[in-house]
Amino acid sequence: MKTEQRDNPTPELWQSLPNAPGVYLMKASDGAIIYVGKAIRLRTRVRSYFSVQLANRKLAVEGREKSAHALTSQMMRYVTEIDYIVTETEVEALILENNLIKAHQPRYNVKLKDDKRYPYLRVTVNEPFPRIHITRKAENDGTRYFGPFVHVRSTRQTLKQLTKLFPIRTCTLPLVEAGNKYRVCLDYHIGRCPGPCADKINVPDYDEIVQKVCQFLSGNTDAVVKELTEQMQAASEALDFETAAKYRDTLTDVQQAITTQNMDSVSAADEDVIGIAAKTGVACVQLLRVRDGKLLEREHYYLNDADPESLTTALSAFISQYYQNAVFVPKTVVLPMPIASMELIENWLSEKQGNRVGLHVPRAGRLRKLQILATKNAEILLTQREQNVVYSSGVEPALVELQELLGLKHPLRRIEAYDISNLGDRFAVGSMVVLEDGKPASGEYRRFKIRSVKGQNDFAMMREVITRRFRRALANDEKFNKLPDLMLIDGGKGQLSATQTAMKTFASSQLPDIPLIALAKRIEEIFVPGKSEPIVLREDNPTLHMIQRLRDEAHRFAVTYHRRLRQKSLSASVLDEIPNLGPKRKQALLRHFGSIEAIREASLDGLLSVKGIPRSVAENIRKHL
Numbered sequence: 176m177k178t179e180q181r182d183n184p185t186p187e188l189w190q191s192l193p194n195a196p197g198v199y200l201m202k203a204s205d206g207a208i209i210y211v212g213k214a215i216r217l218r219t220r221v222r223s224y225f226s227v228q229l230a231n232r233k234l235a236v237e238g239r240e241k242s243a244h245a246l247t248s249q250m251m252r253y254v255t256e257i258d259y260i261v262t263e264t265e266v267e268a269l270i271l272e273n274n275l276i277k278a279h280q281p282r283y284n285v286k287l288k289d290d291k292r293y294p295y296l297r298v299t300v301n302e303p304f305p306r307i308h309i310t311r312k313a314e315n316d317g318t319r320y321f322g323p324f325v326h327v328r329s330t331r332q333t334l335k336q337l338t339k340l341f342p343i344r345t346c347t348l349p350l351v352e353a354g355n356k357y358r359v360c361l362d363y364h365i366g367r368c369p370g371p372c373a374d375k376i377n378v379p380d381y382d383e384i385v386q387k388v389c390q391f392l393s394g395n396t397d398a399v400v401k402e403l404t405e406q407m408q409a410a411s412e413a414l415d416f417e418t419a420a421k422y423r424d425t426l427t428d429v430q431q432a433i434t435t436q437n438m439d440s441v442s443a444a445d446e447d448v449i450g451i452a453a454k455t456g457v458a459c460v461q462l463l464r465v466r467d468g469k470l471l472e473r474e475h476y477y478l479n480d481a482d483p484e485s486l487t488t489a490l491s492a493f494i495s496q497y498y499q500n501a502v503f504v505p506k507t508v509v510l511p512m513p514i515a516s517m518e519l520i521e522n523w524l525s526e527k528q529g530n531r532v533g534l535h536v537p538r539a540g541r542l543r544k545l546q547i548l549a550t551k552n553a554e555i556l557l558t559q560r561e562q563n564v565v566y567s568s569g570v571e572p573a574l575v576e577l578q579e580l581l582g583l584k585h586p587l588r589r590i591e592a593y594d595i596s597n598l599g600d601r602f603a604v605g606s607m608v609v610l611e612d613g614k615p616a617s618g619e620y621r622r623f624k625i626r627s628v629k630g631q632n633d634f635a636m637m638r639e640v641i642t643r644r645f646r647r648a649l650a651n652d653e654k655f656n657k658l659p660d661l662m663l664i665d666g667g668k669g670q671l672s673a674t675q676t677a678m679k680t681f682a683s684s685q686l687p688d689i690p691l692i693a694l695a696k697r698i699e700e701i702f703v704p705g706k707s708e709p710i711v712l713r714e715d716n717p718t719l720h721m722i723q724r725l726r727d728e729a730h731r732f733a734v735t736y737h738r739r740l741r742q743k744s745l746s747a748s749v750l751d752e753i754p755n756l757g758p759k760r761k762q763a764l765l766r767h768f769g770s771i772e773a774i775r776e777a778s779l780d781g782l783l784s785v786k787g788i789p790r791s792v793a794e795n796i797r798k799h800l
Contacts, residue, residue, distance in 0.1 A: 192218040197261040198271045203253045210250055210283040213272040217259055224251055250283040266523045273499040285480050285492040294330045295502065296321045298389060303352045303378055304371040305385045306344045309334060313502050320502040321392040338367040340425060341388050348372050393466065400426065445505035448542070450549025451490050452557045453483040460493050461553035463545060475556050487514045494520060504528040509546050510536050573721040574613050580710065580718065581703065583661075583690060588612060591659040592725045593674075595636045596733035602740045603628065605640035606733035610725050621654065622736045634673040637664065641677035649684055659689060665726050667695035671702050694726050753799050755792050763787050775800040
């Protein structure tokens with residue numbers, strides 16, 4: 176942004192502003208909007224910026240420290256024009272401010288770091304047979320939205336689990352109340368849709384399913400469990416054991432799907448609990464969603480241009496912008512500290528939700544404990560971000576979990592994985608692939624042709640690869656001078672032991688201790704040096720998936736190199752010794768006859784029948800073979 180810096184913004188900029196509620200837009204010399212603010216009285220609020228500037232200049236002349244906020248003081252040097260929009264009420268000014276900040280992204284406003292659209296689950300309750308699907312745009316269209324969710328993958332998993340528990344359609348067919356004559360799809364046959372498209376279910380029975388889905392997504396899982404229990408007992412008393420068994424299985428699935436609560440509570444309220452922490456230039460907001468007295472979800476967001484000495488400003492900006500697009504606003508929003516215009520924001524949220532919404536700063540009790548928890552989480556996330564462990568709200572968390580699982584003090588910025596590929600004692604090779612900051616670094620991949628090992632000895636081959644890799648690192652080889660934070664070996668205890676033996680040869684060198692793990696393919700056990708029992712993670716664990724992907728990549732890279740060497744060797748056949756028999760003619764012969772033996776047994780006329788083989792070459796083939 177190229178702007179003209181001014182030391183003395185002219186007071187005339189604010190004198191023409193009306194003393195009415197509205198929004199003011201501060202602009203630089205190129206017309207760019209650099210700050211948007213709201214005010215109950217526009218002229219009074221904007222005049223305060225210039226009063227601060229005059230006071231600062233007086234303090235500077237007297238050699239005293241300036242009192243103005245550093246960011247405000249810097250911003251005012253660029254302001255050459257102030258525009259404004261008058262609104263009817265203060266609430267309208269608050270809404271307009273949010274919209275303008277989102278549209279123009281002013282340089283000096285505190286703003287959400289990522290302005291992306293998060294996924295929602297949408298239930299089309301305005302249709303005869305409502306459907307459920309994922310959307311990134313929430314509108315006031317008469318349907319019900321649940322969310323937003325931070326990760327689209329977890330949203331898909333939620334949708335998959337819901338259709339398993341409560342069969343509800345996900346298709347886009349335009350269904351009417353009766354007379355639908357479509358053909359049922361696979362979802363009907365596997366019990367994930369009751370088949371309204373073929374009139375397999377009526378509207379009242381289908382509405383009961385939709386109601387359970389909405390209750391579950393709203394966090395009211397107790398009501399769902401109670402109803403399923405009553406239906407199971409009623410079916411059992413009626414000696415309808417088959418139906419009772421279905422309710423029992425559904426009840427088991429629901430209880431497994433309910434999120435494990437981090438805190439017990441006697442309250443049945445819906446609350447959002449907010450914690451905030453800040454360092455120079457960035458703040459982290461942690462939001463805990465409490466629904467029906469249970470802590471169901473935790474989300475965090477980063478704010479740009481935040482000042483640790485002015486957390487109330489950052490917190491106020493977050494609340495205004497976050498709840499601007501929120502589909503659901505709870506009755507209570509718990510804050511770590513009072514903020515400006517609390518009553519105004521409460522009125523806006525109440526008007527948005529249609530019920531009374533309160534901003535509460537607890538001093539003791541259950542809510543205070545929750546608020547402390549939220550703040551602590553925000554501080555931890557901010558520290559991790561500073562250490563480059565977590566870069567943003569969407570980064571792969573498996574690296575952090577793996578670090579904690581292994582009890583390591585340093586973040587896993589670089590992980591190297593090793594594998595061996597061979598065919599008996601021929602064409603033996605090793606591979607090294609690299610994961611940096613959670614992403615494959617293909618430019619750092621290395622391959623090794625086994626030199627010293629005779630016969631099929633995978634353990635000795637692994638020792639050779641590890642020894643050569645770190646010997647070149649100690650020799651300051653540019654291709655190997657980056658050291659890993661963790662080494663992953665493809666195999667079990669034997670491969671891990673071989674790697675340990677190789678690393679012991681460097682014990683007296685300047686090479687630091689590098690953590691090792693091995694991943695065995697049989698049941699995906701993680702072996703760690705010094706531990707007799709392996710670590711076994713659940714099949715759906717994201718950390719296990721990350722390790723598996725890295726192991727598989729090392730295997731792929733090794734096998735690719737192995738095949739290349741083998742093909743190169745096979746191509747050097749007896750046909751290479753025949754004069755005037757180039758690659759294309761060799762390929763034509765092999766395609767036609769299928770093997771060297773068949774070519775050897777072919778007659779002269781048979782050789783001449785191959786396209787591209789002249790008589791002189793055919794005679795040479797007969798002579799040499």
